[in-house]
Amino acid sequence: MALFKKRPKPISLESYQHLEELLDSGKPVLVDFFQHGCQPCQVMDGIVNELAEEFTDTAIVVKANVANVPDALETFKVRSTPTFVILTKKPEATKSTQRWRASGLVKKDVLSRSLISAGASPSQD
Secondary structure, three states, X not given: OOOOOOOOOOEEOOOHHHHHHXXXXXXXXXXXXXXXXXXXHHHHHHHHHHHHHXXXXXXXXXXXXXXXOHHHHHHHOOOOOOEEEEEEOOOOOOOOEEEEEEEOOOOHHHHXXXXXXXXXXXXXX
């Protein structure tokens, strides 16, 4: 018996194509665009980690380092960090839909409600 349960972590986004593959799951995807050295990004890091754990079954939480995904930055017109975007894609659709967006420090309950309104639900433990 393990003393500590392994907690789900946000997925590290590798490319815009990787994001498209995640959207094909049909689950809402929360993307956290961040950069190293950004104080507000560091503050939000713990909240994003908690959301990844709480919504592990019904949503995908992604962290996107802006230095690694310039194509996603251009697509979503990210001008500051942190920027949060919730995307959904219906299985039969060819394009994703941006359901919600915010920049800067965002309260956890606002992020949670936004995920729920996009179709996710907190995991029951």
